[in-house]
Amino acid sequence: MSMEDYDFLFKIVLIGNAGVGKTCLVRRFTQGLFPPGQGATIGVDFMIKTVEIKGEKIKLQIWDTAGQERFRSITQSYYRSANALILTYDITCEESFRCLPEWLREIEQYANSEVITVLVGNKIDLAERREVSQQRAEEFAGTQNMYYLETSAKESDNVEKLFLDLACRLISEARQNALVNNVDSSLPGEGKSITYLNCCNFN
Amino acid sequence: MANSLGFQGDGGSVLSMEHVRSLTDLQDLKEAYERLCAEEKDVESELLTLLGQQTIVEKKMLALQRMGPNLQLIEGDAQQLSGMITFTCNLAENVSSKVRQLDLAKSRLYQAIQRADDILDLKFCMDGVQTAMKNEDYEQAAAHIHRYLCLDKSVIELSRQGKEGNIIEANLHHLQEAEQHLKVVVSEKFDAATKSGDLPQVERFFKIFPLLGLHEEGISKFSGYLCKQVAKKAEENLQLALGTEGGERRAALIFADTLTLLFEGIARIVETHQPILETYYGPGRLYMLIKHLQAECDRQVEKVVDKFVQHRDYHRKFQQVQSCMMRGSSTDKIEPRDLDPILSEVTLMSARTELYLRFIKRRVVSDFEVGDSMATEEVKQEHLQNLDKLIKHCLLSCSVQELIGYYITMEEFYMRESVNKAVAMDTCERGQLISSMVDDVFYIVKKCIGRALSSSSIDCLCAMINLSTTMLESDFREVLCNKLRMGFPATTFQDIQRGVTSAVNLMQSSLQQGKFDTKGIESNDEAKMSFLVSLNNVEVCSENIMTLKKNLENDCNKMFSQGLGGEQAKAKIDSCLSDMASVSNKFKDLLQEGLGELNSTAVKPQVKPWINLFLSVSHNIEEEEFNDYEANDPWVQQFIVNLEQLMAEFKAGLSSVIYENLTSLLTSLIAMELEKVVLKSTFSRLGGLQFDKELRSLIAYLTTVTTWTIRDKFARLTQMATILNLERVTEILDYWGPNSGPLTWRLTPAEVRQVLALRIDFRSEDIKRLRL
Ligand SMILES: Nc1nc2c(ncn2[C@@H]2O[C@H](COP(=O)(O)OP(=O)(O)O)[C@@H](O)[C@H]2O)c(=O)[nH]1
Ligand SMILES: [Mg+2]
Secondary structure, X not given: OOOOOOOEEEEEEEEOOOOOOHHHHHHHHHHOOOOOOOOOOOOEEEEEEEEEEOOEEEEEEEEEEOOOHHHHHHHHHHHOXXXXXXXXXXXXXXXXXXXXXXXXXXXXXXXXXXXXXXXXXXXXXXXXXXXXXXHHHHHHHHHOOOXXXXXXXXXXXXXXXXXXXXXXXXXXXXXXXXXXXXHHOOOOOXXXXXXXXXXXXXX | OHHHHHOOOOOOOOOXXXXXXXXXXXXXXXXXXXHHXXXXXXXXXXXXXXXXXHHHHHHHHHHHHHHHHHHHHHHHHHHHHHHHHHHHHHHHHHHHHHHHHHHHHHHHHHHHHHHHHHHHHHHHHHHHHHHHHHOOOHHHHHHHHHHHHHOOHHHHHHHHHOOOHHHHHHHHHHHHHHHHHHHHHHHHHHHHHHHHOOHHHHHHHHHHHHHHOOHHHHHHHHHHHHHHHHHHHHHHHHHHHHOOOOOOOOHHHHHHHHHHHHHHHHHHHHHHHHXXXXXXXXXXXXXXXXXXXXXXXXXXXXXXXXXHHHHHOHHHHHHHHHHHHHHOOXXXXXXXXXXXXXXXXXXXXXXXXXXXXXXXXXXXXXXXXXXXXXXXXXXXXHHHHHHHHHHHHOHHHHHHHHHHHHHHHHHHHHHHHHHHHHXXXXXXXXXXXXOHHHHHHHHHHHHHHHHHHHOOOHHHHHHXXXXXXXXXXXXXXXXXXXXXXXXXXXXHHHHHHHOOOOHHHHHHHHHHHHHHHHHHHHHHHHHHHHHHHHHHHHHHHHHHHHHHHHHHHHHHHHHHHOOOOOHHHHHHHHHHHHHHHHHHHHHHHHHHHHHHHHHHXXXXXXXXXXXXXXXXXXXXXXXXXXHHHHHOOOOHHHHHHHHHHHHHHHHHHOOHHHHHHHHHHHHHHHHHHHHHHHXXXXXXXXXXXXXXXXXXXXXXXXXHHOOOOOOOOOHHHHHHHHHHOOOOHHHHHHOOHHHOOOOOOOOOHHHHHXXXXXXXXXXXXXXXXXXX
């Protein structure tokens, strides 16, 4: 890692129903624009943005997935290596909110157990068409141990905050993990206990 | 100074009269007087210079007076010149207005000629159309109409207003009628030609449409004709496919082949008809044709895919697989091998689709490039976006995406099941360092990723790389972990040889023995072999992963060089492959853990007691004992023999890399333990010499068993031997500090004193007095 021009590398995967604004969120964050009518995402798209937080360079690998059912097996294959998942719904679309438990089951099944999940309610610029109240979403996020944030990719509300806060959280998580690992590891040849019990440890 | 004084107001001096009057003090008066005198002197000298200049000024005045008459002459000339210029100017103005009039006249003349031409043309067209129509020379008639359509409408309007207005009006009416008539006729003739499948006639009338300004209609009609052909051929092919006997050569790929025929047919149509289209309709219109053709293609694809799903039982197989994956063993278990044909067929279908779509894209893009060469950037972008949307969201793309979606799950199942089998059937032939499952597993992974690659779908390939990474990293690594976790058992023989060392060791070994109790001594050997083989397996896995990654990189580069995928695709694959490579490191970590385990359970408990025997050999010896040791080595030779025996088993059972690793751990261990016992011993002068001999033998032996340099690991011990061999305490100074030469001391001054103190013949006061 230290060989490259960044201090941390994180993978973030965006999931959620088609049309909730995942692609717009990613484009807003990585390119600073709100793309006009670009059509539904095919498979997965991949973008990189390097940000600096407190003097440290953080490379964010952002995977934007297609929401349609027929791409599910492709998108699922990315869950496991994700450090964070951004589960997105559309606040003006009750249906997209009602599908969240289904997405959570996917996460449960395929993602790393240490993955950080953020629930995002997008399109707050369309406040007059809101179908899901903030309180309801917050309560739901609370029961599922998720962070919750409302955004507008169109008006650029909270988009920067979403990714930067996530990066901060990932850094502190990574630091904590490094600490735990250092305490655990014993020199080879001095092995006191067999440590390869934790096979799937977080990298 | 003189100057500044000279400019002091109207001839006045620095000192005003009032000031002089007000002076009362003699001293001040004197000073004022002196200053005034000096002033006077300056003024005088200035006056002199000015007077000196008088003659020059006078001369100049004279010269000026002489110039007066000349100036009057010049003034006269200038007035004359101005008059001439005004005249010329007027003249020029006159000429240029005439030229302007001429220009106007000329352009009007041209227009008149043009209009005359146009009117003549119009007449010619009017006459021509009628004869041409009578002769059924539709090309000619259309050419006339085309000429008429290209005429300036205002010309026609003007002609109507002219003297022959009425005749023209009538003719014009005929012409318009002829135009309408021709449109109808051409359309009818085209339809008739289409019906009778008369290609030359179809093409004949296809060429006429653009002359009548009916580009879209022409393309749409022609496409309709082509689509019918596509449909007819496709239906025939599908019927043939459905009639194929199971035993026929490509029976297992028949639906992929049917799809291929469909694509090839369309590609051939494009190849054949693009030149006519471009010639008669101009560049930039291929997209329109393709759009129509793609609609037909989609209809046919739907039928083929439907039949494929139905005949291959694709959805049921998928559901079966899914339930197997969900619930583990299910009632109707699928043999992975049975999935082989269908997985191959689906990937082939996908590959053909990608190839076809790329062909279409390439063709339309280059047609747009020519057609849009003068267009604005926005128009260009819009055209390309439309094409992109057509390709991405056509039913063909969606259908194949769906098939591939199912494929990935089935391929994953195939991989997992096959890997499970390989693990279950794992065997290791005697004399082999690794067991069968490693090669088997990597063969399977390679096959599955290779098949995904053959689909030409980047997302499909990435997904399979990801799934393989997951399988290797968690499932397969877990298998190897479990094998290593069983530990390396100590044999009874070694137990006896070791003697009762410590209660802890005893407990540990009996616990480990307990695991293999039921199988007895032989299985104990097997357990040992199993452990060593697992270590080798882990190492080979980490290497194989890197090889797999490299090979995949090469394969992908080949794919890219064929024009498949862009920068985005490359970045995706790179990322997925680097994840895969990082699994290699996890296997390396596992290897280190396993080696550590082997070292601490099988090597250390044996080696430590052997080293501890050093303590039972006195190094506080005299000549006689020294000689006796010379004849009957008391420790090191047996130690070396023991090491040799201990390591022989590992040398035979471990790959050279791992064995090297283990010997490295062993040498570190020996160095560390030997240092401990040396510090617990006491030495005479000859004892020091004895130790030096022993150490040299040991290092010489260890150098032969490892390719790594071990001198470094024994540097501290070698330095301790040097100290124990000194004649006098102060002799250390010959090697210390400025005298150390190339030698880098690994012992601290305190340690040097500690070692010196091991010599019973060195006095502690001397040691204390040393200045290190
Ligand atoms: N008003 C509004 N529309 C949005 C916002 N984000 C996305 N959209 C629109 O929602 C539609 C789907 O967006 P997209 O990013 O393609 O959704 P995805 O399928 O989740 O990737 C597009 O028409 C966007 O213009 C937003 O914050 N506000
Ligand atoms: Mg999208």
